[in-house]
Every structure is written in structure tokens, then in C-alpha cells.
Amino acid sequence: MIRTSTLLAALAIATASPALAQQAPAVDPAKVDAAVKAAFPGAPADWAPRLTPDETMKACSAHNNLPPAPVAQAITAREKATIEYPADGNFIGDWKRGEQYAQSGFGLRFTDYPPRNRVNGGNCYACHQLTKVEVSYGTIGPSLLKYGEIRKFAEADAKLVYEKIYNASASFPCSLMPRLGANKVLTIDQIKDIVALVMSPDSPVNK
Numbered sequence: 001m002i003r004t005s006t007l008l009a010a011l012a013i014a015t016a017s018p019a020l021a022q023q024a025p026a027v028d029p030a031k032v033d034a035a036v037k038a039a040f041p042g043a044p045a046d047w048a049p050r051l052t053p054d055e056t057m058k059a060c061s062a063h064n065n066l067p068p069a070p071v072a073q074a075i076t077a078r079e080k081a082t083i084e085y086p087a088d089g090n091f092i093g094d095w096k097r098g099e100q101y102a103q104s105g106f107g108l109r110f111t112d113y114p115p116r117n118r119v120n121g122g123n124c125y126a127c128h129q130l131t132k133v134e135v136s137y138g139t140i141g142p143s144l145l146k147y148g149e150i151r152k153f154a155e156a157d158a159k160l161v162y163e164k165i166y167n168a169s170a171s172f173p174c175s176l177m178p179r180l181g182a183n184k185v186l187t188i189d190q191i192k193d194i195v196a197l198v199m200s201p202d203s204p205v206n207k
């Protein structure tokens with residue numbers, strides 16, 4: 001049996017730790033930058049932008065991904081401004097191609113260099129459940145099973161999914177989901193194909 005005093009001691013530690021974390025000395029961001037760059041000595045030249053945090057990443061790091069309201073608003077405004085929309089105003093492409101992109105992590109991995117004659121993937125399954133048939137998926141993001149059906153396949157929601165994939169931080173500051181359109185990982189047409197996977201009644205996500 002656990003003694004009350006042990007429990008109380010554990011509770012005291014648990015409540016004290018956030019305060020302790022706040023007292024930790026701030027790390028010089030220049031030192032962090034230098035350490036990150038030094039960790040990729042053989043990085044190809046076109047990786048340089050990926051090793052340099054942009055304004056949003058800097059703000060997220062400075063606030064441990066929990067920015068105060070004014071900073072959060074500045075992030076979502078800045079990220080929203082990056083979103084480019086399909087010229088034809090249609091957000092739904094081909095879900096079969098979308099499924100292939102959702103399953104593919106090709107593109108930005110060490111082993112994907114030098115670039116080969118293959119399109120990038122969105123790696124959606126690494127973080128989300130999308131279909132019942134896919135055996136393996138990650139759980140960093142919420143399950144997207146029946147996502148379109150739950151939303152009655154509404155066009156307004158297809159637009160939101162497009163925006164989420166294009167730039168997740170436009171609606172969720174410091175999201176752990178990559179900014180796949182803004183960072184040129186996926187093209188507008190690829191994003192439309194993935195929106196079709198998430199939102200079409202005939203896609204395996206909603207069957």
C-alpha cells in the first residue's frame with residue numbers, strides 16, 4: 001500500500017516541476033542554430049533553408065510551441081498569407097492518386113538525395129489513421145477515418161482540409177503537422193488529390 005506521505009511527496013514534486021522548468025536558464029538561440037547546422041555536415045546546398053528557422057519556427061521555439069495570444073495571431077496571419085489556391089476554385093482532385101501521396105514519405109529524407117525522378121509524398125499515414133485497410137499508421141495527429149462523411153462532404157470543409165495541408169500553422173499555430181504546400185513539398189494538384197482522399201464519398205476514408 002502506498003503511504004499518504006509518499007503520495008504527498010510525489011504530488012509536491014509534480015506541482016513543483018513546472019516552476020522548476022521556468023527557472024531553467026535560457027539557451028542562447030545562436031548556440032542552438034550552430035548545433036543544428038553542425039549536425040548536418042554533409043548537407044546539400046539546397047538544404048540550407050531547412051536548417052535555418054523562419055520567423056514562425058523561431059517564435060514557436062521561443063514559447064515551447066505554446067505562444068501567447070498576440071504571438072499566436074501573428075503566426076496564423078503570416079502563415080495564412082502563404083496559401084495559394086487552385087486557379088479553378090476546385091479543391092477535389094483524384095483520391096486514388098491522393099492515396100499514393102498519403103502513403104509516401106518520399107521527398108525530404110536523407111536517402112531521397114540526390115533527387116530522383118519521383119514525386120514527393122505527404123506522409124500522412126506517419127501521423128494519421130485515414131483508412132481501415134492501412135495496417136500501420138502513426139497517432140501524432142487525430143484519426144481522419146470518416147472525416148468527409150462526418151462533415152457531410154461539405155465544400156467549405158474541403159477548403160479547410162486544403163488549407164490544413166497547404167499550411168497547418170495557418171489554423172493551428174506551432175502545429176506539429178508540416179507546412180506541406182508552403183514549403184513546396186506538395187504541389188497544388190497533389191494537395192487537391194489528397195483532399196479528395198479525405199473528403200470524397202467514394203474514397204476508402206469514408207467507405
Ligand code: HEC
Nearest residue numbers: 122123124127140141142161164168172175176177178194
Ligand atoms: C508529422 C505529423 C503529421 C503529418 C505528416 C501530417 N499531419 Fe495532419 N495533423 C497533425 C497534427 C498534430 C494535427 C493536429 C493539429 C493541427 O490541426 O494542426 C493534424 C491535423 C490534421 C487535420 C485537421 C484534423 C481536425 O481535427 O480537423 C487534417 C485534415 C490533417 N491533419 C490531414 C493531414 C493530411 C491529409 C496529411 C498528409 C498530406 C497530414 N495531415 C500529415 C500531424 C501530421
